[in-house]
Amino acid sequence: MLLFTLAVHAGQTSSALKVGDKIALQKTLKTMDGRTIDFDASKPKIIVLEFFDTYCASCIESMPKLKALQKEMGDKIEIYMTTWQDHKTIEQFYKKNKYLKEKNGILPTIVSDSILHQLFPHKSVPHSVWIMNGEVKAITYADYVKKQYMSELLASAKISVPVKDDFKELESVVENNDLHTGTNNLLGYVELSKYNEQLEQKASVNLDKDGQGRAVAYFNNMDVFGAYLSLWAKIKKPKFFMLPQRIVWNVKDSSNYTYSDLNQQNYQEWIRTHGISYKRVQKTEMDESAWAKLMLADLDAMLGLEVNWKMKTMPCLVLKRVGKNKATAPRGDSKLLKVESTSSLTFMIDYSGGYPPAVDEVQEKIAFEVPKYKNLEELNHGLENYGVRFVKELREIEVLEFKERGL
Template sequence: MKYIILNILLLTVAWQFSYAQQKKVGISKPLLVGKLLPKVRSMPILNFNTKSVNLQDWNDKVVVLEFFDTYCATCIEGMPALAKVQQERGDKLVVLLVTWQSKEVIEKFYSTNAFLKEKNVKLPTIVGDTLLRQYFPHKGVPHTVFLYKGKVQAITYPDYVKKQFVDELYNNGQIHVPQKDDFKSEKVFELDDSENGIIGSVRMTTYQEGLSDKPGLTIVKDSITGLYRSYFNNVGILNAYKALDALINKPTFLLTDKRIVWKVKDPDKYYYREGSGGQQFWLTKYGICYERKSYVVKDLAEQVKIVMNDLNRFLGLRVYWDQLERDCLVIQKKASSNAARATIENTQKMESLSVLIFFMDYSGNFLPIVDESGYKDAIDIGSYNNIAELNEQLQSYGLELVEGKRTMQMLIVEEVQ
């Protein structure tokens, strides 16, 4: 499969914009877990043996409603896993994709999406939905609802559409998974600030389902107590450090696994590896929450260092940057330039080489990249399978990628005694 990575990234960003263009979703009649599903009208569906369906037809099966739209790359990437579970548990399960987009848009989506065509995935899809998203309002997709025996059993994440949870619900009539609520009001740690003489406090916990997700550092002042509160909620450990570091060190490259030296027993508990069971599933196991309260707060850079020191102390870590020699790919000027430019279909204009480097880093398929070319202009790049094919396109700009060794910034994550 060719690396059409630019389109994937554009989809990831674009869904947020598209979602804002929809009619405002009302939340006046949401169905909560434990509520009975009202009798609903038949709804138009694609990729099914009828043109419309009624949810009441499947009261004897577990029904999963998976809300998505075609701009959501995460939704699309998760569809093969949904199709696999449907195949494995077809006697107990019905998976239905649900979208506000029209029949025409979705038909075109299935006929042109290279990823789904390669995976041979075409799930039954309710189109032009206006009713179900009122019963199950959400700010972002994917958004997953479990129904069984005509009742709402869970509102959660697609990570939990797995054999074990389908069987649990089908056999026991209930399911135990984290609940997703895009409209919940923010909850905070319940610390008693009324005690006489309180100076401050620091608290860290594992993932807390009752807390609103706050992946980045937030600093606010309580107008009543005068205490400053620095906190983040429900974030992976590596992502917590990365978010903090980005506040004081402007990133000049994408921090991928190839830029990290792990001096730990089990890296898997510090960051999520793609394909290891679902990011939300991982986060509920390894995510952390942090809160510091004090009457004094430093400037941002100093406050970030204080928070990092707290994390190091609580987690038994030392996280720092170092200059190390590593294998890499070097962009350099080609000794003899081939001025003839091959005709490449479906190219993407990139304003600079840094854009190309970003997308190559994002794909995770290449060594770290160092640019020594001095090239400043825009380039047009199409899809490619390997470095040789990319070099065929770069040569017309007098450039090439070669393997080498260079000293570069590496993030060290070290467990300490």
């Protein structure tokens, strides 16, 4: 329940606040458990309003980390989850959510919010607002709610983090000619640049025309690995899930090309350092496959890479026919895993993780109904009636090699 109103300092033309704006509270704010929040009494703490809802999986996943941060920093910060959903909905969600209960991740929560959303409008959650000394210090991404940034703000009373503005009008890549002030005189050009805050992230082959009627192909703010993978998908339709084992890195440091959970930076920080944007302008129009081949060649040349599919022998899970299919008609049991073919079964194994690459040597359309399993032995037991079995053997399979020239 919200028990306060906000007085916005003179000079603002709308209710929405931005970084640097001052706010004055005329009344206090209460969380769903009755805790009173007094922004004035909280000085010089950092107040973090973390907007979320129960439909946002990443929001829920981050709550234990936020609670750990709250515990670590003590009374220097106060983190409040903030949602438009009502008291009953959130209370039931917290009561039933096993993940939050096991992780002890429930934080003080503001419910039935409409006023704060008007002050800090957004289209997507999580959405993070930091307030200190009555001033909005940051409106940013949840990835930046970390000790290093909180400590920096407390020490210097200022912070430099990206602004999350869901309503910002992004530049059109077609009209973005930062490197080419005289593009009307050019017959065509290729541009590869670093991450650009003014461009919306877009993968694969995006096609358009510029003001001169020239064909434009582009992608924006992609990691190098993701860019290559999305372009190759236009040429070579994927027949398997892209497991880490199917990537061969012959490079000095693969973290320059793809993000890993082991990285010390969060993704938002990493992509702003390592993301790339590409644009090619030319007279000739082509289909997506032809564009993709041309774009791959450009990336190879400008990044000093050779990225190609090759064959490599490695341990695999091979699906083999070992007997007749004795399975009866599907039972429709909701507790069983259902797949339509052997290729779908091998894809499911790859997608589940924790296993070597799966290879389908049966190639049949079979309506599988398999009990849920914890290991390979349990899975094979569930496949007995179908006369198929997964066996660990060496196979030569396709892998995508990233090779830096000179290595």
